[in-house]
Amino acid sequence: MADAAGRLTALAEQVLGAPLPVRLRAWDRSESGPPGTPVLVIRRRRALRRLLWKPGELGLARAWVAGDLDVDGDLYEALDLLSGSLWERGEDTTRTSGLTALLSALRDPGTRAAGIELIKIAGPGLPPTPPPEEAARTRGGRLHTPRRDKAAISHHYDVGNTFYERVLGPSMVYSCAYWESPGSTLEEAQRAKLDLVCRKLALEPGQRLLDVGCGWGSMVLHAAREYGVSAVGITLSEEQAAYARKRIAEAGLADRVEVRVQDYRETFDGPFDAISSIGMAEHVGSARYAEYAAELYGLLKPGGRLLNHQIARRPLTDEGAYEVDEFIDRYVFPDGELAPVGRTVGQLERAGFEVRDVEALREHYALTLRRWVANLETHWDEAVRLGSPGRARVWRLYMAASALSFERNRIGVNQVLAVRTPESGASGLPLRTREWRG
Known part of the structure; x- marks a missing residue:
């Protein structure tokens, strides 16, 4: 096939009605598009067949994970430029409408010729097999049961602690800094x-x-070492728990810190003076959030405080159901759900909490993610060896794309401080609550 990149560029610009913001390089070594921009590399025609058989984000993700699709140049710049064309054409659009417009050429009589041209460029073939080592293994059964949640957590976290050491660094904290x-x-x-x-x-x-x-135990270790508390950490990940227990023993804190493989719904030894939930509530799900809030309320003593640190999505204009991100669901966080911060606050209040403070840390997460991406890229060969090429590519894409999402205000992250205020009304908070900044 001669000049595949030129044909694809012309086809995309015909359907989208706008120039592509990045350069294309195809499997035949042809190139087309604006010079001096990142290059979207289509290594194999199979990448196009993945899009044709699975239009939208999942087809793109599979092409990326399989190595059929790559970027030569600044990945952040490429994603940012593409997010303004293929992904988000139109003020009210938050999904892959531009890409859908391109692929709808197969069905729309007005652009059927473009669709036929895309099929010709892609070549004949059955649906390509998805990269098998990265497919989520959590399907089946009701959503957010303890058993299914444990499988979802295992998919993301039980991939080798050394892999996470290379990405997260010595702190071993997997949440916004x-x-x-x-x-x-x-x-x-x-x-x-x-x-x-x-x-x-x-x-x-x-x-x-x-x-x-509790992840790898960083919060319980810090709280016990620096503030003298006795701490219980719970996680559904066997590998995290083993790693945390080793750290606790090495720190000489085994008499005051315990880590369990346990669901929050199966924790019955309250009351606690305080509860931290840092980057965990995204796994709870909207159908279970009221239960989550009620369980934590019941585990706190009167006057006790909850710190809920959680990623938030922007509210839907019609307050419809949560729309699952197929790439994230299949390759990163199976069954994860994001809610607007207002909904989270409302659920906590309905459980009985008095919400006293909400702090937005959106820009902080963007900085954190960029450092994680830099760590991954520094240790790329080892990360590939510890996991797989597909897993390393998944992590690089999702963390870079997430950093841009935080920077562009598409998603946020918030710390919500809530109190189980006693009947007397004495919350125990100072009059100037932000004094905790030190």
């Missing part, structure tokens, strides 16, 4: 986040802390 300045190190910013949470919870020696979704 708190940046005193952009020049801080990732470890300094993660320590600042853990300390901010402890101060918001007003932790004191002798108190009991429950950390829901």
Whole structure:
């Protein structure tokens, strides 16, 4: 096939009615498009067949994971440029409408000739097999049961602790850091986040802390070492729990810190003085969120505080059902759901909590993700060896795209401080609540 890149560029611009913002390089080594921009590399014609058989984001993701599609140049710039053309053409669009317009050429009589041309360029063939090693293994059964949630968590977290060490760095914290300045190190910013949470919870020696979704144990270790509390961390990941227990033993804190493989719905040894839930509530699901809030309320003593740190999506204009991101659902966080911060606050209040503070950390997460991507790229060969080429490519794409989503205000992240206020009404908070900044 002669000049595949030129034919694809012409086809895309004909259907989209706008020039492509990036350069294309096809499998026949032909190139087309604006010079000096990142290059979208279509390594195999199979990439086009993936899009034809599975239009939209999932087809693109499979092409990327399989290595059929790549970017030569700045990945952030490429994603940002494409998000203004293929992904988001139109003010009210948040999904792949531009790409859908291109693929709808197969069905629309007015653009059927373009659709036929796309089929010719893609070549004949059955649907390509998806990259099997990355497919989520959680399908079947009711959504967000303890058993299915455990399978979903295992898919994302039980991939080898060394892999996460290379991406997250020594802090081993897998949630938004708190940046005193952009020049801080990732470890300094993660320590600042853990300390901010402890101060918001007003932790004191002798108190009991429950950390829901404790990961590799960084929060319970920090709270016990720096604030003198006794802490219980719960996770559904066997690998996380083993890693956390080893860290706790090495720190000499096994008498005050315990990590369990346990669902929040199966935790019955309250009351606790404080509860932290950092980057865990995204796994709960809208159908279970009221139960989650009620369970945590019941585990707190009167006057106890909850710090809920959670990614938020923008509200839908029609308040419709949550629209699952197929790439994230299939390759990153199976069964994960994002809710607007207003809905989260409402659910916590309905459970009985008094919400006292909401702090938005959107820009902080963008900085965090860019550091994780840099870590992954620095340790790329080892990350591929520890996981697989597909998994490393999944992580690079989802973290880079997520960084841009936070930067462009498509999603946010918030710390919500809530209190189980006793009947007396004494919340225990200072009159100037932001004094916890130190």
